[in-house]
Amino acid sequence: MQRVLCHDKMNKRAEGPKREFSNKTINMPQSLSKVYVHCIFSTKNGKCTIKDEVRKDLHSYIIGTLSNLGSYVYEIYPNPDHIHILFSLPRTITIASMVSKIKTSFSKWMKTKGITGFSWQNGYGIFSVSSSKIDVVKRYIQNQKEHHKKISFKEEYITFLKKYKITYDDRYIWD
Numbered sequence: 001m002q003r004v005l006c007h008d009k010m011n012k013r014a015e016g017p018k019r020e021f022s023n024k025t026i027n028m029p030q031s032l033s034k035v036y037v038h039c040i041f042s043t044k045n046g047k048c049t050i051k052d053e054v055r056k057d058l059h060s061y062i063i064g065t066l067s068n069l070g071s072y073v074y075e076i077y078p079n080p081d082h083i084h085i086l087f088s089l090p091r092t093i094t095i096a097s098m099v100s101k102i103k104t105s106f107s108k109w110m111k112t113k114g115i116t117g118f119s120w121q122n123g124y125g126i127f128s129v130s131s132s133k134i135d136v137v138k139r140y141i142q143n144q145k146e147h148h149k150k151i152s153f154k155e156e157y158i159t160f161l162k163k164y165k166i167t168y169d170d171r172y173i174w175d
Helices: 052-069 093-113 132-142 153-162
Strands: 035-042 073-076 082-088 125-130
Touching: 035 093, 035 132, 035 153, 052 073, 052 082, 052 093, 073 132, 082 093, 082 132, 125 132, 125 153
Parallel strands: none
Antiparallel strands: 035 082, 035 125, 073 082
């Protein structure tokens, strides 16, 4: 879209005079976005199937996969039973599609590493992150190993849902 014609007339308001717009050509700028998200999802049934031996390679693989989808990964930490990823959401893909592509790709990769019966839970949590909080979320993700010495994944996840005021049903949150 390169042309938009403005024929609008603003109503006269108490604070100012009526303004008229003539036919003007307005060039539409390119579409730009910067949306940061913190994505969290668990292995199926919370099984501890992400072993230390594959963590470093999985980390690199995830970064490559997201890069191929047009995303930049700011931080990632694969725990034994769940994963945290802070990334930019490309403007050309929906959240659901992005998470589906991530999970499918990671599952296939894990199976190539000989991890049989591996799968992710059906659901996920994705939380918006302000650009001013990127470093805070990065540190939170980097500190996962220590963090989970004090709190379980389920407690952590429920805390996120409450913090973001997300309504959920306990019967359907875990699989």
